[in-house]
Amino acid sequence: MKEKILSILRNTKAEDGFISGQSISDQLKVSRTAVWKSIQTLRKEGYEIEAVNNKGYKLISAPDIMTESEITSQMKTKWLGREFHFLSSVNSTNEYAKILSAGGSPDGTVVVGDQQTAGKGRLGRTWESPKGCAIYISYLLKPRDLRPEKASELTIVAALATAKALTRVTGVETGIKWPNDIIVEGKKVCGILTEMSTDLSHIEHVIIGIGVNVNMNSFPDELSEKAISLKMVLGHTVKRAPVICEMLSQFEKYYEIFMKTGDLSGIKKEYMDMLLDRDQKVQIIEHDTNRNWIGKATEITDDGALIVEKDDGSQVSVISGEVSVRGIYGYV
Numbered sequence: 001m002k003e004k005i006l007s008i009l010r011n012t013k014a015e016d017g018f019i020s021g022q023s024i025s026d027q028l029k030v031s032r033t034a035v036w037k038s039i040q041t042l043r044k045e046g047y048e049i050e051a052v053n054n055k056g057y058k059l060i061s062a063p064d065i066m067t068e069s070e071i072t073s074q075m076k077t078k079w080l081g082r083e084f085h086f087l088s089s090v091n092s093t094n095e096y097a098k099i100l101s102a103g104g105s106p107d108g109t110v111v112v113g114d115q116q117t118a119g120k121g122r123l124g125r126t127w128e129s130p131k132g133c134a135i136y137i138s139y140l141l142k143p144r145d146l147r148p149e150k151a152s153e154l155t156i157v158a159a160l161a162t163a164k165a166l167t168r169v170t171g172v173e174t175g176i177k178w179p180n181d182i183i184v185e186g187k188k189v190c191g192i193l194t195e196m197s198t199d200l201s202h203i204e205h206v207i208i209g210i211g212v213n214v215n216m217n218s219f220p221d222e223l224s225e226k227a228i229s230l231k232m233v234l235g236h237t238v239k240r241a242p243v244i245c246e247m248l249s250q251f252e253k254y255y256e257i258f259m260k261t262g263d264l265s266g267i268k269k270e271y272m273d274m275l276l277d278r279d280q281k282v283q284i285i286e287h288d289t290n291r292n293w294i295g296k297a298t299e300i301t302d303d304g305a306l307i308v309e310k311d312d313g314s315q316v317s318v319i320s321g322e323v324s325v326r327g328i329y330g331y332v
């Protein structure tokens, strides 16, 4: 009910932004008193809603609170997030999504947390996940027709979609460090962790977990050199719900392109345009051998591998998960 009222207030076509209580109660088939009560609840949650005799209600401002209603009332997706779970605290949204998957939650289920107590990075690393100032989100996907070895390409899809969304909503210029870091002003604003479960030759699920630093004022010492939040760049608080909704819309769009072609060919150009490693000297650290070597990153393949040119002109295609890439003068 609250969600529906918010959605009506947001989508009113009236020039002055007002919508009458009667019109809301007609649309929702509830009494005007019930509408009034929901408006009061929304106000308690921090929404500023003006009420004027003979005109009705008008939404003046929404707070940066992340409630389920705040997010779902602004969602524009067709299938992503139609099953939606919001948790004020969770160990890891990826872990929660795994449990949902086992319980039968469908393709496109989304989990959002306002805090993680055991946020995960890749390769057993941790993801700093304080409460109330960031986005921790997981997309549960069940693409039965996708071969398991293709799942890592979804990290590339998610990186492009998220970078586009952050820029669209906030205006901040973002770049991508292959394969999965989103970088602003040379520092990491977002990380992505893709996990998969398979049975024989089929994907049971792919879970794409995304952490975005939104309103942190600072980071612990060990991260301060390489982490940044959108607020630290912009100098003001950013509302998280519209960012989440744009992330979902962008991911839905790029995922559909990916699934149509079955590879990255349809989105490669846009990804390459945001790729910070492009034509840069990079250091490649091989995980299994611990060997380090330097080369020039040139492009990605349709399968998401990074092509690196060695000094002798030979080209090596490196695969995410098997190597780490560093800039030679710093993190990027």
Ligand code: BT5
Pocket: 091, 092, 093, 094, 095, 116, 118, 119, 120, 121, 122, 123, 125, 126, 127, 128, 129, 135, 136, 137, 138, 188, 189, 190, 191, 192, 193, 208, 209, 210, 211, 212, 213, 223, 226, 227, 228
């Ligand atoms: C990642 O790993 O970048 C993947 C992060 C994925 C986090 C999301 S949040 C929602 C979902 N649920 C989860 O439990 N996880 C996902 P990786 O490339 O391995 O980078 C991890 C490294 O980044 C750490 O070792 C730190 O050095 C650094 N780091 C940790 N927290 C950070 C933060 N908040 N901002 C920037 N850098 C951070």
